[in-house]
Amino acid sequence: MRVRVLIRPKAGILDPQGKAVERALPALGFGGVANVHVGRLVELDVASLDEAEQMCERLLANTLIEDYEVQQA
Amino acid sequence: MRVRVLIRPKAGILDPQGKAVERALPALGFGGVANVHVGRLVELDVASLDEAEQMCERLLANTLIEDYEVQQA
Numbered sequence: 144m145r146v147r148v149l150i151r152p153k154a155g156i157l158d159p160q161g162k163a164v165e166r167a168l169p170a171l172g173f174g175g176v177a178n179v180h181v182g183r184l185v186e187l188d189v190a191s192l193d194e195a196e197q198m199c200e201r202l203l204a205n206t207l208i209e210d211y212e213v214q215q216a
Numbered sequence: 217m218r219v220r221v222l223i224r225p226k227a228g229i230l231d232p233q234g235k236a237v238e239r240a241l242p243a244l245g246f247g248g249v250a251n252v253h254v255g256r257l258v259e260l261d262v263a264s265l266d267e268a269e270q271m272c273e274r275l276l277a278n279t280l281i282e283d284y285e286v287q288q289a
Contacts, residue, residue, distance in 0.1 A: 145251075149257050150257065151257065151259070164258065164260070164275065164276065165260075167275055168271060168275065171271075171274055171275060173262075173267065173270070173271055175261075175262070175263055176260055176261065176262055176271075177260070177261040178218075178259075178260060178261045179258065179259070179260040179261075180258070180259045180260070181256065181257070181258050182256070182257040182258075182259070183254060183255070183256060183257060184222050184223065184224065184254070184255040184256060184257045185237065185252065185253070185254050185255075186224070186251075186252070186253045186255070187237070187238075187249055187250070187251060187252040187253070188248075188249065188250040188251045188252075189246075189248070189249055190248055194246065197246070198241060198244075198246055198249075201244055202237065202240055202241065202244060203237065
């Protein structure tokens, strides 16, 4: 099955990429942008959603500073 | 509105992060993993999906080597 994993910085953890985007957008003429967060997207073929969650715990995400969400793609 | 942008390497473009994950997983005991792709996830508050697409064209994605997909979160 095709699975999509969304990996985001945990709430309260510094997100410098998000901050950089949030500052750059107004300079390009895009006003009113807020709460920008940048994370990672991993898509892969696996046997089950459960296996994908185990992969997140062991390799794909740094669970100390990141949250992950596994979805069927 | 809350918008989610999925950014992926274009088909045919080298994806070294994806390859690294694909090689690392079997070493951790996860067999049968295939077609791993690693991209970026950007989540932000914007006025419209259309505005988010313009942001992708101008800042968020490198359209030479990346495809993007804008979704309402």
